[in-house]
Amino acid sequence: MSVEQLVEELCKNAKWAARALSVMPRGQKDKALLNIAQALESRAGELKDANQKDLAAARGAGLSEAMIDRLTLSDKVIAGMAQGLREVAALPDPVGEVTGMWRRPNGLLVGRQRIPLGVIGFIYESRPNVTVDAAALCLKSGNAVILKGGKEAINSNLALAALIRDSLEAARIPTAAVSLIPTTDRAATGALLKMDELVDVVIPRGGESLIRYVAENSSIPVLKHYKGVCHVYVDKDADQDMAENICINAKCQRPGVCNAMETLLVHQDIAGEFVPRVGKALMAQGVKIRGCHQTCDLLIEANPATDDDWPMEYLDLILAVRVVDGMDQALDHIAAHGSQHTEAIVTRDYQRARRFLNAVDSSVVLVNASTRFNDGGQLGLGAEIGINTSKLHAFGPMGLTELTSQKFIVFGDGQVRE
Amino acid sequence: MSVEQLVEELCKNAKWAARALSVMPRGQKDKALLNIAQALESRAGELKDANQKDLAAARGAGLSEAMIDRLTLSDKVIAGMAQGLREVAALPDPVGEVTGMWRRPNGLLVGRQRIPLGVIGFIYESRPNVTVDAAALCLKSGNAVILKGGKEAINSNLALAALIRDSLEAARIPTAAVSLIPTTDRAATGALLKMDELVDVVIPRGGESLIRYVAENSSIPVLKHYKGVCHVYVDKDADQDMAENICINAKCQRPGVCNAMETLLVHQDIAGEFVPRVGKALMAQGVKIRGCHQTCDLLIEANPATDDDWPMEYLDLILAVRVVDGMDQALDHIAAHGSQHTEAIVTRDYQRARRFLNAVDSSVVLVNASTRFNDGGQLGLGAEIGINTSKLHAFGPMGLTELTSQKFIVFGDGQVRE
Numbered sequence: 001m002s003v004e005q006l007v008e009e010l011c012k013n014a015k016w017a018a019r020a021l022s023v024m025p026r027g028q029k030d031k032a033l034l035n036i037a038q039a040l041e042s043r044a045g046e047l048k049d050a051n052q053k054d055l056a057a058a059r060g061a062g063l064s065e066a067m068i069d070r071l072t073l074s075d076k077v078i079a080g081m082a083q084g085l086r087e088v089a090a091l092p093d094p095v096g097e098v099t100g101m102w103r104r105p106n107g108l109l110v111g112r113q114r115i116p117l118g119v120i121g122f123i124y125e126s127r128p129n130v131t132v133d134a135a136a137l138c139l140k141s142g143n144a145v146i147l148k149g150g151k152e153a154i155n156s157n158l159a160l161a162a163l164i165r166d167s168l169e170a171a172r173i174p175t176a177a178v179s180l181i182p183t184t185d186r187a188a189t190g191a192l193l194k195m196d197e198l199v200d201v202v203i204p205r206g207g208e209s210l211i212r213y214v215a216e217n218s219s220i221p222v223l224k225h226y227k228g229v230c231h232v233y234v235d236k237d238a239d240q241d242m243a244e245n246i247c248i249n250a251k252c253q254r255p256g257v258c259n260a261m262e263t264l265l266v267h268q269d270i271a272g273e274f275v276p277r278v279g280k281a282l283m284a285q286g287v288k289i290r291g292c293h294q295t296c297d298l299l300i301e302a303n304p305a306t307d308d309d310w311p312m313e314y315l316d317l318i319l320a321v322r323v324v325d326g327m328d329q330a331l332d333h334i335a336a337h338g339s340q341h342t343e344a345i346v347t348r349d350y351q352r353a354r355r356f357l358n359a360v361d362s363s364v365v366l367v368n369a370s371t372r373f374n375d376g377g378q379l380g381l382g383a384e385i386g387i388n389t390s391k392l393h394a395f396g397p398m399g400l401t402e403l404t405s406q407k408f409i410v411f412g413d414g415q416v417r418e
Numbered sequence: 419m420s421v422e423q424l425v426e427e428l429c430k431n432a433k434w435a436a437r438a439l440s441v442m443p444r445g446q447k448d449k450a451l452l453n454i455a456q457a458l459e460s461r462a463g464e465l466k467d468a469n470q471k472d473l474a475a476a477r478g479a480g481l482s483e484a485m486i487d488r489l490t491l492s493d494k495v496i497a498g499m500a501q502g503l504r505e506v507a508a509l510p511d512p513v514g515e516v517t518g519m520w521r522r523p524n525g526l527l528v529g530r531q532r533i534p535l536g537v538i539g540f541i542y543e544s545r546p547n548v549t550v551d552a553a554a555l556c557l558k559s560g561n562a563v564i565l566k567g568g569k570e571a572i573n574s575n576l577a578l579a580a581l582i583r584d585s586l587e588a589a590r591i592p593t594a595a596v597s598l599i600p601t602t603d604r605a606a607t608g609a610l611l612k613m614d615e616l617v618d619v620v621i622p623r624g625g626e627s628l629i630r631y632v633a634e635n636s637s638i639p640v641l642k643h644y645k646g647v648c649h650v651y652v653d654k655d656a657d658q659d660m661a662e663n664i665c666i667n668a669k670c671q672r673p674g675v676c677n678a679m680e681t682l683l684v685h686q687d688i689a690g691e692f693v694p695r696v697g698k699a700l701m702a703q704g705v706k707i708r709g710c711h712q713t714c715d716l717l718i719e720a721n722p723a724t725d726d727d728w729p730m731e732y733l734d735l736i737l738a739v740r741v742v743d744g745m746d747q748a749l750d751h752i753a754a755h756g757s758q759h760t761e762a763i764v765t766r767d768y769q770r771a772r773r774f775l776n777a778v779d780s781s782v783v784l785v786n787a788s789t790r791f792n793d794g795g796q797l798g799l800g801a802e803i804g805i806n807t808s809k810l811h812a813f814g815p816m817g818l819t820e821l822t823s824q825k826f827i828v829f830g831d832g833q834v835r836e
Contacts (some may be wrong), residue, residue, distance in 0.1 A: 022779060098624060104798055113775075117810070157606060201810055246832065248834075253835055361440060365825060367830060368830040370833065394823075395823045398826065405809035406813060408814050410784040412784060415787045416787050
């Protein structure tokens with residue numbers, strides 16, 4: 001069987017399983033999730049053995065320690081996966097929820113009911129725990145999922161998939177509800193992306209090159225974000241203690257992630273005081289500043305920013321800083337250089353807070369809080385399968401609800417159209 | 419300027435206009451809609467003159483009378499457009515609605531607020547009144563729109579676009595909010611479909627070949643439906659008077675549209691009585707029956723159906739009829755041959771009504787009502803820009819709400835992430 005045939009067969013089976021999943025009671029889905037959690041704990045030895053093969057190969061290939069760390073299935077990572085599964089099991093079932101219902105003049109009762117999307121293709125890199133997270137969210141939301149993991153994690157992923165399969169069987173759920181493409185052949189990804197008759201949506205998670213490859217080669221709709229060039233705008237009426245605290249958190253708490261601040265915009269009326277202050281505090285945390293000429297005048301340690309800095313996602317302890325002459329210039333800067341991901345304003349002014357919330361066209365817009373809160377868990381979605389920075393279907397972090405659609409249900413008494 | 423450059427310039431201007439539209443108060447948008455309505459009436463002569471050029475060209479090209487009828491801007495069509503605009507103006511503004519808000523343990527208040535999608539590419543055929551309908555829905559929902567109409571209607575569309583432009587100006591709205599591609603060059607459509615950096619979504623409306631062309635050539639997400647193969651399942655416990663009435667309405671009231679019934683499924687327990695009865699009633703309306711062998715046994719006027727009939731969208735007074743051995747077979751038939759558009763059950767049985775509603779994976783599922791109700795106006799959405807039969811973003815008829823997305827808004831008091 002060619003890799004294309006293999007992928008097609010997995011997708012066909014997934015589509016068949018999706019039909020069963022779409023009407024499955026919550027209890028049965030939750031039972032499978034709890035089965036997987038239990039199996040992760042009882043079969044941890046088996047998982048770690050498989051993981052050792054991946055780790056040995058990774059060391060042989062000279063992967064960085066950071067990569068090897070992300071690849072490792074330690075007891076702590078395994079316990080985290082099991083905990084995550086139990087949390088997803090405890091979340092409400094999004095499927096079947098009727099989000100509204102109204103009566104028409106002719107007596108028809110019309111409602112909208114949540115339904116699963118169908119079959120999800122999930123393409124990801126490196127961390128094997130993502131295999132379990134993605135399977136859990138898709139299963140809970142009544143979707144079948146085809147998983148395509150990175151080649152570095154193939155042995156770990158195969159062991160996890162076997163364990164998931166057994167857990168599904170024990171809950172009397174078709175095992176095709178969760179399937180892993182059991183090969184590292186890159187052609188499998190290409191084949192998956194052409195299954196538009198069988199797969200409803202593709203979600204890639206990984207570096208920008210993976211995501212661009214998926215977006216450019218998929219004939220299936222893709223939910224994705226390329227990058228997060230997140231801004232904090234410190235208004236002239238900001239509480240400067242709060243502003244400093246938010247800037248330090250947004251830049252330094254975890255600089256390598258998509259919701260970290262990459263550009264700081266400061267109102268000129270407070271720049272003389274705030275830029276040196278926040279600059280020193282950031283530099284004390286190891287942050288390098290690339291500033292506009294006013295910033296460089298105020299902070300001699302800053303290096304001059306070039307036009308390339310404004311749209312840059314550093315994912316590092318580097319920050320672009322620009323002094324703006326007011327809110328309009330801040331909004332224009334964000335519209336020109338932002339990535340529609342996450343922007344925050346720090347202000348005590350009611351009117352400007354309101355205006356920023358309305359005018360900024362990003363998936364998460366915050367007043368007086370760190371950009372780091374753009375996260376499904378932090379915003380209260382319960383769990384997150386990814387972030388979407390295009391506005392179609394979902395904008396921002398995607399939880400269980402975002403893995404569903406809605407159909408119209410209509411209750412009649414024999415009505416016909418005039 | 420090449421056609422590609424022309425299209426790119428229109429899209430750039432539209433993107434700029436979209437930013438202004440996204441925060442525009444409802445009153446200003448409604449004023450523009452009412453201006454257009456008034457201009458349609460006061461400048462009807464100008465419109466009819468332009469329309470005459472299209473009609474003369476259509477007659478010269480030997481277009482069918484039906485096509486010429488659809489192309490004609492009569493006083494009645496013009497009055498209908500003006501009425502439609504006033505109805506859209508009266509609808510609530512979807513933009514700015516906060517659909518939910520909740521407090522997090524750390525005190526953050528998190529909500530979701532409706533926002534426009536941005537720039538919509540709308541590609542359509544023949545009827546010039548669609549120009550006004552689409553412009554109205556996009557404008558009301560705060561989106562800029564690029565219109566690409568059919569070549570048959572170019573003069574009518576140019577006249578409508580000029581009138582819309584003047585009406586926008588009078589309401590102090592950037593005229594780039596609604597632009598018509600002012601050429602019949604087919605290359606313009608191809609160019610529009612590649613503007614993924616500037617256009618957020620494409621909606622095609624027309625025949626299947628137009629829609630396939632758009633879907634296959636667009637690098638922008640597309641909201642579309644190919645066809646409606648709609649089923650009515652008459653259960654063994656159906657009220658046969660009601661079932662007959664629904665079948666006649668679903669098939670005959672307007673056979674050429676996507677929500678007309680194309681296949682009738684009848685439970686075997688009542689087939690002996692119902693198939694001859696409904697068959698005669700349908701034939702009296704001019705319907706030709708293509709039946710399974712049981713149907714043909716019961717109704718000698720029926721012709722045998724082949725495998726090609728079951729997935730067929732006739733758009734005509736032709737109906738496929740199959741006798742099924744029960745609800746499971748009906749559900750399997752719909753899953754195998756349906757188009758996820760519209761399906762109805764006729765039954766008096768509570769449990770089977772519930773099961774049908776849950777199990778059928780279509781954008782509109784009805785109990786005891788005609789499939790013809792799959793329509794934005796009929797379902798209470800106020801107006802409709804199209805129907806989507808993929809589940810991403812919107813499933814079924816799309817009204818103003820479906821032309822929006824939601825962003826997260828977060829109110830903090832200095833919160834940072836631990």
